[in-house]
Amino acid sequence: MNNARELLSSRTGPRTMSFDGIAGGPTTQEIVAALADVPQGLGHELLQALWWPESGRRRREQLRQAVVGLVAPEFTRQMHELADARAEFGIAKASMGWGGGVVTDVQRREVRRAEQALNDARAAAWPNNTMEQLGVLAEAVIAEMVGACECDRCGGRKIVPDPAGAGVVNCGVCGGSGWEALSGRKRAGAIGADWSAYSRFWRPVYEWMLANFRAAEACAARQFSKALTMAA
Numbered sequence: 001m002n003n004a005r006e007l008l009s010s011r012t013g014p015r016t017m018s019f020d021g022i023a024g025g026p027t028t029q030e031i032v033a034a035l036a037d038v039p040q041g042l043g044h045e046l047l048q049a050l051w052w053p054e055s056g057r058r059r060r061e062q063l064r065q066a067v068v069g070l071v072a073p074e075f076t077r078q079m080h081e082l083a084d085a086r087a088e089f090g091i092a093k094a095s096m097g098w099g100g101g102v103v104t105d106v107q108r109r110e111v112r113r114a115e116q117a118l119n120d121a122r123a124a125a126w127p128n129n130t131m132e133q134l135g136v137l138a139e140a141v142i143a144e145m146v147g148a149c150e151c152d153r154c155g156g157r158k159i160v161p162d163p164a165g166a167g168v169v170n171c172g173v174c175g176g177s178g179w180e181a182l183s184g185r186k187r188a189g190a191i192g193a194d195w196s197a198y199s200r201f202w203r204p205v206y207e208w209m210l211a212n213f214r215a216a217e218a219c220a221a222r223q224f225s226k227a228l229t230m231a232a
């Protein structure tokens, strides 16, 4: 898979044509054809943004659409959940002693439950202006992916030998991503926020986007690699 990525980046640069005709490797045309076999979507766009930036720059609009297509449904789902929780809390409060009746323990418990559910939904929701910041977030996440180093501890393998015995466990240093994470301060700087705003508000959406971008890119890289093998 990494070979396929390296091929993509080495054969599509300005010096592309000079690589053609080297025995044993796919031609630039074959590489471009294999790329066309990778289904359209976020992974397809990220594969190019990361490994063929020249093409990525021409496909900003496709990338934007794919990013919106990933993030908007999750953001909307959270907003709905929050609105539902708020409405339920309002109903629970209004039901206390409804019509001048006695307030019951059941009603009190329901208010506490609904309030807790509302607090949970608030804590889990991304910032209100997430969609306004989406371009900046996406750029920062992609920049982190471009510059990412493999995790020191697991060497990018995502797993380490289980210290408790036989077998393996997820690497605790990189959280099983295989990549060294940028510090919160660097991420904050990249999205134009201070560190406390990053850690309080932006970290969940940033980490969610990074994990989903990486998964989409890895899937596209596998499909690209498979298409190259079949063309060879």
Ligand SMILES: [Zn+2]
Residues within 6 Å of the ligand: 151, 152, 153, 154, 155, 156, 157, 158, 159, 171, 172, 173, 174, 175, 176, 177, 178, 179
């Ligand atoms: Zn690791």
